[in-house]
Amino acid sequence: MDTFVQQLINGLNVGAIYALIALGYTMVYGILRLINFAHGDVYMVGAFAGFYIALYAGLAVAGPSMLSLTVVLLGAMIIAAVVGMIIERFAYRPVRKYSRMTTLIMAIGVSLLIENIFVAQIGATPRAFPDFLGSQSQPPYHLFGNAAISKAQIVIFLVSIALMLLLQWIVFKTKVGTAMRAVSFNLNSAKLMGINTDAIISLTFAIGSALAAAGGVLTAQYNPNIDPLMGILTGLKAFVAAVLGGIGNIPGAVLGGLLIGAAETFVVGYGQHIGIASTYRDAVAFAILILVLLLRPSGLLGSTVQEKV
């Protein structure tokens, strides 16, 4: 039992990160019907932004501190938001009027460009993200039996929940959120209603990128190994999470993220009892993707909206 609970905690912990990234995929898709394949790389950029802030502000050597983590987290979110807006402004906006295929290929190009710029500039060598929570020496908090939860896991849960609630509030309770929903409903009508759609799209990219950056910094508190290619697989899995939950649907992205994280961890933990080796962890997410597309293409919470002709 305690092992099961532990695996659940581990899984939800991984899932919370997927959820944060999946939100960015889903928001951009909701507004532009674009799968932003560069989003996983924005997550990586966020982690590196945090790493370099910590390095140059001298926080990396200052030792564990919650304040440092907050500074690094906010700094990384701001930098990633700017990067997201730049990508939108210079890569997606110019081709927005062309077919969706063009934008999709552009997204793949941007993704490869970011990865390779990083590899060329700093090399693919993994970097060690500073440990702000003292995880390296601090024992975890015991729940019952063997089950335990570490400080890093608690912080990941709390911060992701707070960010998701904040997003929900922005989308449903603010004027900007109303505008975002209007753009998502119909871009041209929204424009006719006097909404500055370019600004709203830009803002959507900024918010999505900031959430991904938060995911990058948080995950680095648990897995301190960051490298320029870290966003590829994680980004793809977060994309699957968004599809699983119903792409374009915000609560769906969160649910999808948590489910993928849990599914992955359970395959590692219990897979061998039903003949699946722990090496299949990465295959699981994509098997789920195929199943979803076959059985329920709109995802768990997605609604099948009729395309307006």
Next chain:
Amino acid sequence: MKRTILALLLITTLFASFACERRNGSGTNVSDGSGEIVVGYYGDLTGRTASFGQSTKNGVELAVDEINKAGGVMGRKVRVIVEDDQGEPNKAATVVSKLVNQDKVHAVLGEVASSNSLAAAPKAQEARVPMISPSSTNPNVTQVGDYIFRVCFIDPFQGDVMAKFASKNLKATKAAILYDFNSDYSRGLREFFTRSFKALGGQIVEEKSYTQGDRDFSGQLTAIRSANPDVIYVPGYYGEVGVIANQTKQLGIKAPLLGGDGWDSPQLWQLGGAALNGDYISNHYSVDDPLPAVQKFVADYKQRFQMLPDALAALGYDSMKVLADAIKRAGGTDSAKLRDAIAQTSNFPGITGSITIDKDRNTVKSAVVLKLQDGKFVYDTTIYPEGMTPPATTSAASPAAGAASPASSPATAGPPPSPAKAGASPGSGSNR
């Protein structure tokens, strides 16, 4: 007008220099008696295991500088051509092809990771260019062909060392294993550790795998925790191991982690920090070794690269010294003669112990067990292969070693090995 002339001049110079280099490159290969000795080095300089490639390269360069400062090998200077394979097997094969076919190197040094050596070795073998791997420990590497050698011990021994240490020194009876599924190195160690540990009466209570680049190991570690092992064997590379150590502590697991030489990197400490305290690894040498030869090497390396040499640097250094010694004995760089000379290497006093190449082109030597404590690898014990007598090894590698002689006249490659012994092995070696 002026600019055009300048441009033309530049282009001409460029072509001229290319042409010269070409002629020089192929020229040295044909006439093996003169000209500089060209050695190819390939390794992971920018990939996930870049610390391995960089350290080894540093070690090779240090050795080359010492050799050249002392007048080269038989008056011929040594030049190293460095290639980066980014830690990917297919790129390793490509760069070695380039080294042997295009650069016409006389010998190749590399790689660290066994998967990369295995991919690249056939290229050296086809071209009949001797290749010495400084630190690939998977047994299959040298079985690629009779031109492939190594100067480190092999995994059956390394796995055996940790199994013995766990069983005898740590009194462990239950072990769990967490290994890298895609790595020949990791799978090899897992196999040999399991075999030895079971033979010593131990039990493997849980076994889980991961793949390089994974970031979350909590699922595997939770399963391992519920099996309640005395020790956890993690024969992986530092990038993942640092994170694994971290997550082990976050799950409240108290059993020590045991590893191999793949852990040896300054980066390990940045990733794992205090979480690594109390873990053990098997390795090729210890910087604490009081032998003067080792201490001189450590001091020289520190002066030049501002850090302590890890085992890979020491092996890189040894591989170059063994090569230089073989060239001297072969009387030149003729590939067949050089191959035979490397195969005859016997009791060569290296930094990582006495190096004797056996009939399988492997090196048999002792391993050290190091304890991880507060950012340092602290010497714990030395474990010898079956049939090797401890004191003999120590004395063979002691003050007589070439590296130990004063800087004014460093011996090019240490004292020549006893010719009597050297004559015994070539037959069996070249028949393979």
